[in-house]
Structure formats: structure tokens, C-alpha cells
Amino acid sequence: MKILVAVKRVVDYNVQIRVKEDGSGVHTENVKMSTNPPDDNAVEESVKLKEAGKVKEVIAISIGEDKAQETIRKALAVGADKGIHVKVDNYVEPLGIAKILKKIVEKEKPDMVFLGKQAIDDDCNQTGQMLAAMLNWPQATFTSKVNLKDKSVEIVREIDEGLETVEVNLPAVVTCDLRLNQPRFASLPNIMKAKKKPMEQLDAKEMGVDLTNRIQQLKVEEPPKRKAGIKVGSVAELVSKLKNEAKVI
Amino acid sequence: MSVLLVAEHNNSKLKPFTLNAITAASKIDTEVHVLVAGTNCEIISKELANVPLVKKVLVCDSPNYQNYLPENLAPLVTKVSEKYDHILASANTFGKNFMPRVAANLDVSQISDIIKINSPDTFVRPIYAGNAFATVKSNDKKKCITIRPTSFDPAERSGGSASVEKVDPVDIPNTSKFIKREETKSERPQLGTARVVVSGGRGLASGENFKLINDIADKLNAAVGASRAAVDAGYISNDHQVGQTGKVVVPDLYIAVGISGAIQHLAGMKESKIIVAINKDGEAPIFSVADYGLEADLFTALPEFLAELNKLNTIQK
Numbered sequence: 001m002k003i004l005v006a007v008k009r010v011v012d013y014n015v016q017i018r019v020k021e022d023g024s025g026v027h028t029e030n031v032k033m034s035t036n037p038p039d040d041n042a043v044e045e046s047v048k049l050k051e052a053g054k055v056k057e058v059i060a061i062s063i064g065e066d067k068a069q070e071t072i073r074k075a076l077a078v079g080a081d082k083g084i085h086v087k088v089d090n091y092v093e094p095l096g097i098a099k100i101l102k103k104i105v106e107k108e109k110p111d112m113v114f115l116g117k118q119a120i121d122d123d124c125n126q127t128g129q130m131l132a133a134m135l136n137w138p139q140a141t142f143t144s145k146v147n148l149k150d151k152s153v154e155i156v157r158e159i160d161e162g163l164e165t166v167e168v169n170l171p172a173v174v175t176c177d178l179r180l181n182q183p184r185f186a187s188l189p190n191i192m193k194a195k196k197k198p199m200e201q202l203d204a205k206e207m208g209v210d211l212t213n214r215i216q217q218l219k220v221e222e223p224p225k226r227k228a229g230i231k232v233g234s235v236a237e238l239v240s241k242l243k244n245e246a247k248v249i
Numbered sequence: 250m251s252v253l254l255v256a257e258h259n260n261s262k263l264k265p266f267t268l269n270a271i272t273a274a275s276k277i278d279t280e281v282h283v284l285v286a287g288t289n290c291e292i293i294s295k296e297l298a299n300v301p302l303v304k305k306v307l308v309c310d311s312p313n314y315q316n317y318l319p320e321n322l323a324p325l326v327t328k329v330s331e332k333y334d335h336i337l338a339s340a341n342t343f344g345k346n347f348m349p350r351v352a353a354n355l356d357v358s359q360i361s362d363i364i365k366i367n368s369p370d371t372f373v374r375p376i377y378a379g380n381a382f383a384t385v386k387s388n389d390k391k392k393c394i395t396i397r398p399t400s401f402d403p404a405e406r407s408g409g410s411a412s413v414e415k416v417d418p419v420d421i422p423n424t425s426k427f428i429k430r431e432e433t434k435s436e437r438p439q440l441g442t443a444r445v446v447v448s449g450g451r452g453l454a455s456g457e458n459f460k461l462i463n464d465i466a467d468k469l470n471a472a473v474g475a476s477r478a479a480v481d482a483g484y485i486s487n488d489h490q491v492g493q494t495g496k497v498v499v500p501d502l503y504i505a506v507g508i509s510g511a512i513q514h515l516a517g518m519k520e521s522k523i524i525v526a527i528n529k530d531g532e533a534p535i536f537s538v539a540d541y542g543l544e545a546d547l548f549t550a551l552p553e554f555l556a557e558l559n560k561l562n563t564i565q566k
Contacts, residue, residue, distance in 0.1 A: 095358045
């Protein structure tokens with residue numbers, strides 16, 4: 001079996017982002033960048049399935065500027081076999097990203113595509129589901145447990161009400177939640193070895209895919225700030241304020 | 250120019266967030282039509298026909314839609330959407346699961362998780378876990394949109410008399426199978442809709458100590474929440490998690506106990522009407538969003554808090 005795992009380079013989750021004064025977006029220059037957190041879970045699960053002997057090959061793909069190759073190298077350092085970098089110069093909406101991924105799937109013919117459930121920059125939560133629809137494949141989103149069988153995969157999903165178990169036929173798209181596993185750190189020798197692993201480089205412009213964005217970003221602004229509250233000196237004062245001032249209890 | 254909203258329900262009960270989504274739909278166009286896809290779900294269509302903001306209910310009653318598998322639901326919604334310019338659902342695990350498939354089928358770019366409607370094609374949505382708000386304009390003819398339910402008030406439930414129309418099911422691909430759903434049972438109100446939420450963080454130091462949180466929650470008829478740190482440490486199950494990767498809550502009163510206030514947690518609760526923080530670290534970021542902060546050791550403060558609540562003659566329910 002073969003897994004294609006998609007990884008995205010995003011602003012590190014620990015960075016407090018700053019909105020640009022002209023409202024055109026957020027500052028991403030000279031800011032720490034990392035792999036989108038649930039994409040790390042997707043890579044980890046793919047590698048675990050390979051280590052368990054259930055999967056033969058794991059291909060890591062990233063779509064983005066040249067620096068997206070760093071994100072692919074990180075996936076290679078924790079156990080992916082091969083990388084594919086599809087170069088795009090500008091922001092591409094999930095619809096366009098799904099179209100690029102579809103082209104790659106048609107060429108590489110994986111049995112499963114693993115992705116993070118959502119990217120922490122645009123917070124869209126769309127790419128995996130769109131790809132599944134375009135391929136006419138089944139999907140499992142918000143995955144917190146994977147049980148791979150011969151012709152299907154049984155998935156436990158995290159839903160608002162609790163947990164749901166579904167079984168989807170292969171090939172399938174799986175989007176991963178943060179509690180699926182504990183992503184490993186790459187060891188220094190493996191980071192060195194990853195530099196020698198193959199990395200295919202493609203240009204989205206030459207793939208015959210319509211990447212026109214359909215959504216215009218008119219402005220980006222800071223959310224309204226909460227005004228600072230007060231500190232109370234005792235539990236009794238707190239209860240009195242909640243009862244008599246805020247009138248919420 | 251009518252709007253199609255896909256209702257969320259479990260065949261016997263309408264999920265309350267559908268009512269919030271109806272309010273959002275009515276801000277795009279007054280001609281709100283609601284699609285109910287399910288099995289033996291007549292009661293749901295009756296309930297929706299009573300909602301004054303709803304003008305028409307479309308019902309597709311078929312075993313295909315019993316468990317809302319996205320592989321089955323998306324082709325139906327795609328077909329029904331032919332007559333509509335806007336296709337809406339709640340931005341929760343229900344809507345997020347199938348709506349992107351509909352958007353891909355229609356070759357349109359989805360607008361996810363909107364919190365405000367400026368005009369029928371311009372919306373505000375949070376990005377970077379709510380640390381920035383983006384105003385976006387969709388140039389697609391048809392628009393697939395998911396609504397953040399807590400940003401819109403629920404619609405009135407009674408007084409309406411919408412027409413009910415049957416819709417034929419469409420072929421399903423038979424590529425997926427529902428096995429089971431394990432819903433977290435609780436005597437307490439649901440986290441997403443509770444008037445009061447009491448949340449615990451890593452400061453609780455163990456799962457057993459969540460009893461202190463539970464006692465306060467019972468007294469206030471509140472839901473119990475938790476930070477990601479408390480969930481990751483195994484103190485409490487994941488469905489209690491409030492934050493960017495958990496639930497977004499907007500209660501009248503949010504009490505954060507032993508929670509430092511990481512960006513990811515604040516994203517899930519900072520729109521609450523009144524926020525209380527109890528933390529022994531006076532520098533904790535949670536105090537910067539709290540209306541009332543108490544710098545104290547939670548292990549002494551919580552029993553005192555319960556004792557003070559017990560002294561009150563009345564407590565709002």
C-alpha cells in the first residue's frame with residue numbers, strides 16, 4: 001500500500017500573530033514557521049503504518065513557495081520515503097490545492113491520502129473533503145484512531161457529541177486530528193539522511209489546473225479587544241460581584 | 250435568490266444550532282428554505298415548519314441519510330442546490346464534514362465559519378484561531394458557506410407555517426459504512442449551549458480533582474469545560490475541550506480555573522459575556538481577558554467558592 005501525506009508550512013502555533021497596519025493581512029516575514037500541527041499527526045500515522053508493515057511507501061507532498069521544501073524535509077526525516085514539492089507563488093484556496101492534489105493522486109495512485117484536519121492559518125477545514133469529492137472517494141475527517149484493513153479502513157472520528165466509528169473503502173482520504181498520535185521528533189542522523197532522499201519538484205503553472213482564487217480578501221483586522229477587568233481580593237468579593245454587579249448567578 | 254440551509258438533527262431531535270444558522274440564513278435573504286435529510290424524520294420537518302423565519306421545508310426521507318455520511322449527503326445537497334445561490338450549514342463537525350464536498354462538486358470556493366454577514370456576497374470570518382478577522386467577498390455565483398452558530402442568535406421556534414415538500418433521494422456510492430456513535434452522556438447542560446461554563450486546566454493536577462470543578466458546575470447548572478493541557482494530560486475526555494481545536498463557547502458566564510490562557514484556549518472562550526479567572530499565577534495571560542480575576546490557589550478557592558454559593562438564597566438556572 002502507498003500513502004500520500006500532505007503537509008503545509010504555516011506560522012508556528014506558538015507565535016502571537018500581528019495584523020498588518022494597512023489591513024492587507026498578517027505579518028509572516030521573519031516569523032517562525034513550522035509544519036501545520038495536525039499535518040504532523042498525519043505524517044506520524046503514515047510512518048507508523050509503514051513501520052507496522054502495512055504500508056510500503058509514504059510520499060510527502062507540500063504545495064507552496066520554495067521554503068515548503070523544509071516542511072517536506074521534516075516529513076522525510078521522520079520516515080517518509082520521497083517528497084514532492086509543487087511550487088505556487090501566491091496563496092491558493094483549498095479548492096485549488098485540492099485540484100493540484102488530485103493531479104498528483106492520479107499520477108502516484110496512492111491507496112490513501114492523509115492530511116491534517118485543518119490548517120491553523122486560514123482555518124478553512126476544506127482541502128481533504130474537497131479532494132475526496134473530486135476523486136469520488138470516501139473520506140474520514142477528524143480522525144483519532146486508524147485501523148487499516150485489506151480493502152477498507154476503520155476510523156474513529158471526533159465529533160461534537162463524542163466519538164463516531166465509520167468504515168470506508170479504499171482508496172480513501174483521511175484527515176487527522178491532534179489526538180491521533182504523538183508526533184515524534186526527528187533525530188540528527190535522520191535529518192542528515194533525509195537530505196539524500198528524493199524530492200520531485202513541480203510547478204503548479206505547468207499542471208493545467210485552474211488556480212484562480214474565487215474569494216477576495218477585502219481586509220484583515222484585529223478582533224475587538226476585551227477591556228481589562230478587575231482583580232478581586234477574595235472569593236466572597238467575587239461571588240458578590242457576580243451576583244450584584246454582573247448579575248450572572 | 251432563496252437560501253438553502255441543511256438542517257442538523259438526529260432523526261428524532263433538531264440540533265439547536267440549526268436555529269442559529271436559520272437566523273444567519275435570514276440575513277442573506279428572507280426566503281429561507283431548509284433541507285431535512287434523514288430517516289423517519291417527519292418530526293424534524295414539522296418542528297422546522299413552525300419556525301417563522303423558515304419559508305419552506307424540503308424533506309428527503311431515506312435510509313441513505315440516517316447517519317449523514319458525507320459520501321451520501323453531499324450528492325443530495327448538490328442536486329437540491331441547483332435552485333439556490335447560497336447553500337449553508339453550521340460550522341461544526343456536521344457541516345464541516347460534508348459542505349466542502351458540495352463546494353467541490355459545484356466547483357466553488359467555500360467560505361468557512363463566518364461570524365458576520367455584510368452583504369449576500371461579503372462576510373467576516375476569523376482566521377489564525379480568531380486572532381484576526383478577515384472580511385472576504387466571494388466571486389462565485391453559488392456560495393457554499395458554513396456558519397459559526399454562536400455568532401448568531403437562535404431563531405424563534407414557534408408561530409410559523411412553512412410549506413413542506415418532499416425531495417427524492419439520489420444514488421449513493423456505497424463506499425462508506427456507519428458503525429457506531431458513542432455520545433458522551435451527561436446530566437449537565439451541553440457545553441456548546443450552556444449559560445454557564447466552568448473549565449479546569451492543568452492547575453487541577455489530576456482527573457480526581459475535577460470533582461472540585463464538577464461540584465461548582467452542579468451548583469450553577471453549568472457545563473464542564475477544560476483546556477487542551479488538561480485533556481492532553483488525561484484529566485478529562487476530549488469532548489470537554491474548549492479552544493481552537495475544541496469547542497467555541499459563548500456563555501453568559503465562563504469560569505476558568507487553573508488555566509493559564511494559551512492563545513489556543515482563548516480562541517474558544519474570549520467572546521463569553523463575563524469571564525472569571527482563578528489562578529495562582531498573577532501574571533497568567535487569562536487575567537488579560539477576565540472581567541473578574543482572583544489570584545488564589547484553586548484548592549482553597551474552589552471549596553470557599555462552593556461554600557459562598559451555598560449561602561446564596563437564589564441562583565439563576
